[in-house]
Amino acid sequence: MTKNNYSQLKLQLDQLISQMEDESLDIDEALKLYQKCQSLIAEMDKYLKTAEVQIKKISQDR
């Protein structure tokens, strides 16, 4: 499975949040969606941290 890029992760998160806003959602289903959101958020946070480190390295190398 290819690794998703940041834009794709962001899109997935938006889709999950949109689904969670459906009031007719069963709580167990809602819980699953919530957990997926948390995983995505963690992955996106890691992504941004990696980018920040790389930018810092470029800045120091010039």
Place this chain on the structure above:
Amino acid sequence: MTPTLSVSQFVAVLNQSLEMILPEVNVRGELANLRISKNRWVYFDLKDEASSLKFFGSVSVLPGPLEDGMNLEVNGSPRLHNLYGFSVNVQGLSVIGQGSIAKAKTLLAKKLEAEGLFSQERKRNLPYPPQRVALVASVESAAYSDFIKIINQRWGNLSIEVFDCLVQGSNAPEQLVKAINSANQMPDPPEVLVMIRGGGSQDDLAAFSDERVVRAVSASRIPTVVAIGHERDISLAELAADQRASTPSNAAEILTPDKRSEQLALSIAGKTLRRNIDSIIGRQKQENQNSLDYLIQKLNTKVAQERQSLSQKTSLANSLNPKLPISKGFVLVRDQAGKQIKSIENVKIKDDLRLDFRDGKITSKVVKIYDKE
């Protein structure tokens, strides 16, 4: 004893005698009674204070237009014609004396100018520098030595094909024309034809204003440089040439660059180029640096924007946490199978229910169902 001869015998004896004692003679005098017949034959008299002599020859010997009154030197053979009397058969002819030479030159210049031989539009550019040159000159002259010396000093990398010939006297025009034609007829002709001679009197330089020579220069397929070392008076060959030089040395200077100057110019150009390149590289490095700084700045901004967006989405996702109501005191109701019950319509009296509190779970039984208020 006095011989008695017939007319024809007398003519024959006299011609034999002339052939023995005076086969060829140069005669100087003033031109008179010039007449050209059928554009092929020329008749004229030369005279002085006391005498007059008839001459006859082909128009090809004429150096240019002539007028009665000019002073000429004619080379020819005296003959007694059996019908037409005594005359000199002309083999060569040149105008002599300042006044006559100048006048002949003026007449010829007018004629050739009218034909367009001196027109600027006809002038061709010379290759610079050429690699091969035809040189028409007298190899015994100082002009030749000067030219070769200057060429070797300045450049040296030039192949010179020399056409040695007379450059003054009545035979000079013919030799000059032959040399020009020989150069033009070479299977691989040189790039420039140079014709030179040093300074001299008007008589000495007359060959370079001879009509035949001027036409040969004008008709040359090879671009021409003519340098006659006579500052005050320009020969007609110089006017007809593609380029005129004031002296043979000047001709060498026109043809070739001075390698010492060129080397110096190259050295300066090299240093300037190096400086310019260093300057360009320096500027480019600075531009690259600026671009990198800008890029880093844009990246940082982008990351910050994404971080803010993620923070907002995280807050939103957290607000949608399904366990949040339970943590605030609400209870989650499930049936015995664990399925969430959201409506009283999904329960009956005596049904067993499971209640999820924030701190644990209990089971309960439906005792009464109250209608929706």
